[in-house]
Amino acid sequence: MFSPTHQVFSHTAQQAAEAVISNYSTSFGLATRLLGPARRHHIRNIYALVRIADEIVDGLAADAGLDASEQRELLDNFADATRSALRFGISDNLVIHAFAQTARTTGITFDLIEPFFASMRADVGTPNDPPAPVRGLLADEHRDYVYGSAEVVGLMCLKVFLSDQDRTPAQVEALEFGARQLGAAFQNINFLRDLADDSVRLHRSYLTAESRLSDSDKTAWVIIVRQQLAHAQATFSLLPKDARTAVRTAAALFAALNDRIAVTPVDRLYQERVRVPNVVKARLVSRAILSTVREGRP
Structure with missing residues (x-):
């Protein structure tokens, strides 16, 4: 006490x-x-x-x-x-x-905390870095960065959701995969949404080793994100019921953002941030609540 x-x-x-x-x-x-x-x-x-x-x-x-x-x-x-x-x-x-x-x-x-801080540390340039050039990430660098900055955060949240729950080892494995996929999807959507700020203010290019994405690059990432969201959504019914609506809502909001990015030319993404209107957010929340109400326990 x-x-x-x-x-x-x-x-x-x-x-x-x-x-x-x-x-x-x-x-x-x-x-x-x-x-x-x-x-x-x-x-x-x-x-x-x-x-x-x-x-x-x-x-x-x-x-x-x-x-x-x-x-x-x-x-x-x-x-x-x-x-x-x-x-x-x-x-x-x-x-x-x-x-x-x-x-x-x-x-x-600590096994979840250390990778997170490693990714944060990667965002600090070395003292001799010039301020202007955009710093891109190779494929393996992107993978490691996203694991530490986002996937482990999903795994931390899963710890909260399962702290008072009984799940089989197979269910836990599926949920951990889903949590990582959802974290990665959220991070990649953020990268797409924040192209302007990341490149102009922070001089970073997270989604390519080049300084700038092409429209075909953007389309490829939109598809990857949709796949990641689909993998995550397949595991939502295994979550405790008092967590499902919230997770579904977050996933739906980011999926809607990804859909808007899909139809936005990449040149425009480098100029402004795409947003989901509040009326659309309200509709997505209602759908998430209804989906969960219709379900039973896992």
């Missing part, structure tokens, strides 16, 4: 994590509201941690005037604080404390 001091601090940490997702993502914020209450705060805690780390390498530190070595030091300090929190169960950083509470409760371990 935790002391009142610990309870107040942990509650405050949870509020901080909720503020992060509310301010940074309408899609994930909407989806998490559809989770069962026992899981909702854990998913928010995971999102908050990975979002803050991502912000460090996506301009927050650079905007503060830090050079590449200083950005790397800031990220490494954040990673070290996360490792310490997992060992001790507490952190003076509210977001890290909230994540540590979730990790220790649901069994998230």
